[in-house]
Amino acid sequence: MQAYEFINNLIPPLKPTDKAKMALSWMEEIRTNVLPVIENGNFLGFLTDEKIYTKNKPDSKIAKLDLISPSCFVYMDKHIYDVIKVSSEFDINMVAVVDRDKKYLGVVTMEDAIGAFADTLSIQSHGAVLVLSMYMTDYSLFEIARIIESENAKILSSFISNDPLDDSKIKLTLKLDKMELRHIKATLERFGFKIIDQYQEENNISEEQERIDNLFRFLNI
Template identity: 75%
Template structure:
């Protein structure tokens, strides 16, 4: 799950001498709104479609443009989580990947990163999602797993985030290998766990729609 594994080789880098009209042509061809800029093997930032249109000069060289997000990069051995984090911080749909000598290797798109993230969290596996609220001091995945496994259910993956309703608490989101939640909910509540929400799979939803829906619910986006 390291960044270099998800480099998209279909995204070409621009050079400083390239004209912005060429950049627009490439963006249209590969259906993206931005492209990386590289000089001497070094990542300099991104040219965006919006920026080009605001300049309204198709013959302008890329070197004459103030590039976006020069810090939107990760090292090749960083986890895919770091790619998504850097993209979010820079409000970018791409993240550049460089080696430890800062040589440009390519970019990871958010589509590819989210797909990898979803796979790592077992989003596509059959099962329900339950969201618990608790103090961090009360958090013990071992204990919670023991309780859930007492109902012949296993935790496929887990995700911790801040509870927006209480800064002193966390939200623990669990993907389980069962779709029926009634007994699991009752058991967790009997042990004093507060259930914020739960999601069960529904029939009649297309595979792609289900994948996206499950990911958004899991991340509470």
Template identity: 70%
Template sequence: MQANEFINNLIPPLKLSDKTKMALAWMEEIRTDVLPVVDKGKFLGLLKDEMIFEQNNPEANVGSLDPEAANCWVFSDKHIYDVLKVSAEFQSNIVAVLDRENSYLGVVTMEDAISAFADSLSIQSQGSVLILSMNMTDYSLAEICRIIETENTKVLSSFISNDPLDDSKIKLTLKLDKPELRHIKATMERFGYRILDHYQEETGVSSEEDRIGNLLRFLDI
């Protein structure tokens, strides 16, 4: 799950000597509004189409514009989760990937990163999602898994975030391998756990749109 495994080779880097009209043509061809700018193997930042439109000179070189987000990159051996964090920080749909000598290797798109992240969290596996609220001091994944396993159900993955209803608590999202939650909910409540929400996964999910939708539901975004 390292960043270099998900480099999208269909997205070309721009050179400083490239014409901005060519940059727009590439953007239109690959259906993006941003491309990386690279000089002598070094990542300089991202060039957006709106910057080219504002300049309004199709014959100008890319080097006449100042690329943005020069720090929108990760090292090639970083986890795909780091790609998502950098993407969110810079609000960018692509993140550059560099080797440990700071040489440019390529970019990872958010579509590819989200797809990979969804796979790592077992989002595509049939089952259900259960969301609990608790104090951090009460959190024990081993104990929670033990309780759930008494109902012949396995925890496939878990995710912790802040409880939006109470800043002093955490929200624990669990992906389970069984679609039926009635008995599990009753058991968790009997042990004093507060259930915020739950989702039952649809069968036959395969499209990229459904994959991303499942991930966003899992993360409760």
């Protein structure tokens, strides 16, 4: 799950000597509004279509245009989680990948990163999702897993996020290998755990749509 594994080779880098109109042509062809710019193998930043339109000189060289986010990169051996984090910090839909000498290797798009993130959370696996609210001091995945396994179910993946309704608490999202939650919920509540949400599969939802919907729920979007 390292960043270099998810480099999208369909995203071409621009050079400072390229012209703005060529950048726009490439953006239109691959349906993006941003492209990386490199010089002598070094990542310089990203060029957006907005910067080109603001300049309004299609024959202008990219060296004459303002680039954004020169620090929007990760090292090749960083986890895909770091790619998503950096993308969020810079509010851009792709992140450059460099080696330890800071030589440009390519970019990871957020579409590819989210797909990888979804796979790590077992989103394609059939099962239901439970969301618990608790104090961090009460969190013990070992204990919660023991309780769930007592109901012949297993945790496929887990995800912790801050509880937006209470800063002192966390939300624990669990993907289980069972779709029936009634007995699992009752057992967790008997042990004092507060369940604030649940998501169960519906047979008429396509697998791909289910994967996307569950991912957004995991990320609390």
